[in-house]
Amino acid sequence: MTHPEYILTLSCLDQRGIVHRVSGFLAEHGCNIIDSAQFGDAQSELFFMRVHFASEDTAVTEAALRTDFAALADGMRMNWQLHDALKKPRVIIMVSKIGHCLNDLLFRYKSGLLPVEISAIVSNHTDFYQLSASYNIPFHHLPLAASASSDAKRAQEERVLEIVREHDIDLVVLARYMQILSPQMCEALKGRAINIHHSFLPSFKGAKPYYQAHERGVKLIGATAHFVTSDLDEGPIIEQDVERVDHAMGPEGLTAIGRDVECVVLARAVKWFVEHRILLNGHKTVVFR
Structure with a gap:
């Protein structure tokens, strides 16, 4: 069975627990991380992250992912985007x-x-x-x-x-x-x-x-x-x-x-x-x- 795949990109003020909270969110929503990369810039004090993941829980829709992640992102003042990994720009x-x-x-x-x-x-x-x-x-x-x-x-x-x-x-x-x-x-x-x-x-x-x-x-x-x-x-x-x-x-x-x-x-x-x-x-x- 082919699962929908997404790419999440985000940036925010560097702080403890960002990777933990993002990966925890994905796990709680039935998602499996395929690859992930992150970078903390000491000069700008910003943290950047890109996560490619598959949504394996058929009960969790893309709309639900967006709505629920928006709540997390607002609390951490993130700039973020969620992309369909299989959609050609x-x-x-x-x-x-x-x-x-x-x-x-x-x-x-x-x-x-x-x-x-x-x-x-x-x-x-x-x-x-x-x-x-x-x-x-x-x-x-x-x-x-x-x-x-x-x-x-x-x-x-x-x-x-x-x-x-x-x-x-x-x-x-x-x-x-x-x-x-x-x-x-x-x-x-x-x-x-x-x-x-x-x-x-x-x-x-x-x-x-x-x-x-x-x-x-x-x-x-x-x-x-x-x-x-x-x-x-x-x-x-x-x-x-x-x-x-x-x-x-x-x-x-x-x-x-x-x-x-x-x-x-x-x-x-x-x-x-x-x-x-x-x-x-x-x-x-x-x-x-």
Whole structure:
């Protein structure tokens, strides 16, 4: 018999007895813990926990679990979420004219390596319409000229948010979407939008950053995946990685290596998000890998 599985995530002021009370609650409600991870941050004085469990008592409904745990959580002033572990989160991907991260995410999705439902692809260009069609994913072309007015930008972003609402989206992935989101857009997507960028920022801004890096003789290149905030490319970091390079590599070689790193880092961040492994800790994250 297959039992319903859930993932509980929580954070609260660090105090004695949190694990005992949570595990005791689950045992009392006929639940069996499959895996659990916790972390106490001495600096913020917060405690973080992720518990994956199966509900083995058929008399205990999900609604009962939520109602009863809310009483416990209120007493300990917890921020908490309970997720159906078998439900695939709904995702949209936003992209401009550079498609390596999009292509990588689509392959992982189609191969079953990424447990998501990709509901739509949104782009300000038409370059990846055919790629989207090959995966039977709706493609939304929402053009935005470089000289677009603030009103045009607001209208384009509102259409994006309409798509988010229409599809009940859990996560928006900026897979090299080369537009700066407005503060209003960032607020609307707070905690559920992930961006990827090369880790040269802010050293090498603008076009062809890997070419700029080659000119400076960079020895390490890398990528950063982070939550989107109104502070450009300064949101809470989820994942980073680097690759060593040397003088024998040309700018094209650096670009190829850099794009590979971007793909891997973004895929990890997306996977951890949809598996409910990321908890916010102020301007940082706790990631239970």
